[in-house]
Amino acid sequence: MFPLQLGWSGVVRTHSPAPAWHSISRNAVACSSTFPLLRRPTWQLKVRGSGLDPQAGAVTLVFNSWGGWREVDSLYIDVQACQPAVDADLFPGNALVLQAAENWDGSFEVDFAIHPLRAGSSAQERWGMLPTWSKDYSFGQSRNVFPQVYQDSGPVAASRKLSLHAPRGCSIASGWAGLSHTTQKLDLDPTVGNAFVAFGTPLAHQVRPLPEGRLEVVQYGRVQVVAAAVAELSSNLARSMGALLGAPHDPAVVFITDVGGGGMGADFGLVLGYTAETPDWQIESPYYFHFVAHEFFHQWLGSRLKGGESFTWFHEGFTEYFSLWHLAATGAVSRDWFAERLLELGTEAQQNSSWGSVAFADDDVNWRDGDGRNETMAYKGGAMLAFLLDVALRE
Numbered sequence: 001m002f003p004l005q006l007g008w009s010g011v012v013r014t015h016s017p018a019p020a021w022h023s024i025s026r027n028a029v030a031c032s033s034t035f036p037l038l039r040r041p042t043w044q045l046k047v048r049g050s051g052l053d054p055q056a057g058a059v060t061l062v063f064n065s066w067g068g069w070r071e072v073d074s075l076y077i078d079v080q081a082c083q084p085a086v087d088a089d090l091f092p093g094n095a096l097v098l099q100a101a102e103n104w105d106g107s108f109e110v111d112f113a114i115h116p117l118r119a120g121s122s123a124q125e126r127w128g129m130l131p132t133w134s135k136d137y138s139f140g141q142s143r144n145v146f147p148q149v150y151q152d153s154g155p156v157a158a159s160r161k162l163s164l165h166a167p168r169g170c171s172i173a174s175g176w177a178g179l180s181h182t183t184q185k186l187d188l189d190p191t192v193g194n195a196f197v198a199f200g201t202p203l204a205h206q207v208r209p210l211p212e213g214r215l216e217v218v219q220y221g222r223v224q225v226v227a228a229a230v231a232e233l234s235s236n237l238a239r240s241m242g243a244l245l246g247a248p249h250d251p252a253v254v255f256i257t258d259v260g261g262g263g264m265g266a267d268f269g270l271v272l273g274y275t276a277e278t279p280d281w282q283i284e285s286p287y288y289f290h291f292v293a294h295e296f297f298h299q300w301l302g303s304r305l306k307g308g309e310s311f312t313w314f315h316e317g318f319t320e321y322f323s324l325w326h327l328a329a330t331g332a333v334s335r336d337w338f339a340e341r342l343l344e345l346g347t348e349a350q351q352n353s354s355w356g357s358v359a360f361a362d363d364d365v366n367w368r369d370g371d372g373r374n375e376t377m378a379y380k381g382g383a384m385l386a387f388l389l390d391v392a393l394r395e
Contacts, residue, residue, distance in 0.1 A: 041138050041199075043114035043131060049149055049156070050107040054100060057152025058087070059108055062095040064191075067129030067144040070094055075123070076130065081111040096147075114145060119259040132259055137200025137220040139257060141266065142175075145197070146190040160189040166199045173198045175269025178216040178251040179205055193267030193303070196255050206231035210238050213250025221258025223276050226283045230254060230272065233289060236330045237296050237323075245300045252299065263291060265298025286333045290341065293323035293332075312367035312375070313360045317382010320345070321390070324383075342387060349380040360385065 047061060063069075069076045079086065079096065087099035098108055116131035116138050117124035124132055131140025149156045164184040166172050173179040175195035176186055179202065198220060204227035206217040215235045219227040231254070238248050253269040261273040272292060282288045297319045307315060321342075328338040349355060354377040358365050367378045 038135075040115060040118065041133050043116060043138075043140070043145065045112040045114055045145065046109065047112070047147060047149070048107075048109045049158070051158070052106040052108075052151060052156065054104045054106050058100065059098045059156075060095050060150040061098075061110060061147040062150055063147045064143050065094045067141070068127045069130055069144050072123065072127060072130070075117075076115055078113045078115075079110065080113050081109075083109050116140060124259075128260060134221070134259060136222065137198055137202075137257075139196065139198035139200075139220070139255065139271075141194055141196055142190050142268075143194040148191045160187070162186045162188055162190045164197065169201075170199055171201055173202070173216075173218045173253065173255065175249075175253045175255075175266060178207075178214075178253050179218050195268035196253070196266055196271055198255060198257075204228070208232075208235035210235065210247065210250075210252065211242065212247035213252065215248075215252045215254070217254045217256065219256035219274070221256075221274075221276075223258045223274055224278065224280060224283070226274055227256060229283050230256060230292060233292055233332060234296055236332065237293055237326055240326045240330045241297065241300060248299045249303075254296075263295040265295045265302055267303045270295045270298065286327075286337050286341075289327055289332050290324055293327050294319055297323040297326070309368055310363040310365070313378040313382040313385075316375075316379045317384075318386040320379050320383035321386035325390070342383075345380045345383045349377060349384055352377050352380065355381070 049059070052059060063077070073094075082096070082098070084098045084100050084104060087097045096110065098110075114131060116133040117127060119132050119134035124130070129141060130144060131138065146162075149158075162176075162185070164172050164174065164186075166182055168182065171179055171181055172184050174184060174197045176188060176190075177184050198218065200220060202218045202220055203222065204217075204219040204225045206227045208215045208217075208231050215231065215238055217227045217231040217234065219225065219230075234252070234254055238252055242248055249268055255269060255271040256274050257271060258275050259273065261275055261278065263272045264270065272295065298315075301319050301322070302315045305315075324333075324338060324341055327333045328335055333341075352373055354373040358374060358377060360382070365374060367374050369375050
């Protein structure tokens with residue numbers, strides 16, 4: 001019955017107005033028409049396991065409800081095939097309980113279809129953390145795609161394999177392995193941490209060597225090409241931050257998309273928005289440098305050093321300050337601008353209505369209030385606290 005093995009296989013299927021499918025294997029498919037996409041693609045997910053103990057209890061596949069997908073579950077994810085069958089009487093919403101027969105051999109295989117949201121749609125703007133598609137590419141985050149495998153309410157300990165497949169001629173980029181063509185096969189658990197995954201031909205791709213590993217910048221869409229500038233800035237930051245805090249993940253992957261103008265760091269990779277409406281001068285703005293540096297610093301503070309929402313002021317505020325510090329240390333911004341930006345942050349913190357009414361040490365403060373007064377204070381007030389502590393420690 002042993003050793004235990006678990007496997008996740010992700011496939012992106014693209015549709016033409018008249019789809020023509022050709023089966024390649026159980027794990028990969030291709031069609032006659034790929035990108036640019038004319039219709040919604042489908043993320044096909046297969047989860048398999050073998051060597052489980054039939055006497056150890058029911059097997060359950062649990063999806064992380066992060067990203068709000070449970071609000072749109074009828075639009076987002078479908079079960080297409082399941083062996084053993086799903087126990088219809090045990091369905092807690094974000095989990096599938098498998099109904100094993102008495103003679104069950106300890107193996108299972110479940111096929112899902114995940115439906116990404118169209119970029120720019122009302123649904124995508126409402127649930128922006130879910131997988132998204134535009135005419136040139138499709139991307140998402142592993143946290144709300146791959147389910148964990150439990151047995152008897154505990155996670156299954158096993159050897160794990162992940163394979164990602166795309167239509168013929170289509171590239172895959174992931175925070176785990178960077179950019180590759182058609183297929184990625186990895187020995188890892190995709191449910192540990194959060195990684196960005198994208199399918200489609202990039203607009204631009206840059207690689208920079210680091211003292212330990214490499215940095216990759218992958219840009220998608222049909223917008224101003226900024227991959228080289230972001231790669232130069234990010235590689236300098238990686239060297240500066242890595243020298244003090246340890247090397248970043250290898251590869252350190254930066255995704256640039258033309259969907260949304262924000263950004264987000266993850267355990268494996270970070271994403272930056274650069275849309276068609278973004279002005280040409282922004283790529284040279286010190287404020288944009290600070291935005292990139294902030295998201296990049298989450299590779300250390302946020303990804304490696306965990307904490308609940310009550311530590312938002314620490315994760316975001318200290319990231320805001322130390323990312324600014326490393327920008328000045330690398331010469332990306334002048335020391336004068338470093339001081340000017342700190343003064344701005346301090347002034348904005350003092351003008352915030354949360355000033356004097358909330359305490360960083362209060363675990364009951366709702367710091368994530370949708371860019372409201374508390375979240376603004378977490379970023380700006382937290383940055384000033386980091387600055388004052390830095391000064392005190394240096395003295």
